Amino acid sequence: xxxxxxxxxxxxxxxxxxxxxxxxxxxxxxxxxxxxxxxxxxxxxxxxxxxxxxxxxxxxxxxxxxxxxxxxxxxxxxxxxxxxxxxxxxxxxxxxxxxxxxxxxxxxxxxxxxxxxxxxxxxxxxxxxxxxxxxxxxxxxxxxxxxxxxxxxxxxxx
Numbered sequence: 614x615x616x617x618x619x620x621x622x623x624x625x626x627x628x629x630x631x632x633x634x635x636x637x638x639x640x641x642x643x644x645x646x647x648x649x650x651x652x653x654x655x656x657x658x659x660x661x662x663x664x665x666x667x668x669x670x671x672x673x674x675x676x677x678x679x680x681x682x683x684x685x686x687x688x689x690x691x692x693x694x695x696x697x698x699x700x701x702x703x704x705x706x707x708x709x710x711x712x713x714x715x716x717x718x719x720x721x722x723x724x725x726x727x728x729x730x731x732x733x734x735x736x737x738x739x740x741x742x743x744x745x746x747x748x749x750x751x752x753x754x755x756x757x758x759x760x761x762x763x764x765x766x767x768x769x770x771x
Contacts, residue, residue, distance in 0.1 A: 617663040621647050662770065669767030676764055677722055680757065684727040691728075691747055702748035703732065706741045706758045713738070715765050722761045729754070 628643025720731035728746040
């Protein structure tokens with residue numbers, strides 16, 4: 614996968630050098646042309662893994678941004694609420710990802726989401742401990758982490 618990303622970027626840069634006009638528009642066009650070349654090459658080899666993982670990465674980024682937006686609004690609602698019914702707590706979330714890089718990515722995605730922070734991973738790597746600003750529904754936190762895990766698995770191909 615890393616070789617394909619490097620090749621994709623290299624093809625984009627070659628396009629920019631061939632057009633002799635260094636700007637963002639030419640880089641985007643070069644990346645598109647490089648993507649088409651890679652697509653044909655992979656299609657001829659019978660593999661589409663690079664593009665499915667690339668699309669999974671884009672989806673992961675979009676879902677993370679959406680989750681950050683929703684969580685920011687929920688935290689703002691909690692903070693500005695006159696009732697002050699904030700119930701912080703720690704939720705133990707069983708993990709389905711097994712590789713260290715996947716666990717780290719999921720933990721960082723949880724931490725990037727406002728109102729929650731990953732505080733620890735069990736020694737065997739099977740449980741992620743998440744502190745949240747409001748634990749009204751622990752299952753919702755588990756579901757959110759499961760969604761992140763599925764996206765990370767799509768990117769890593771596991």
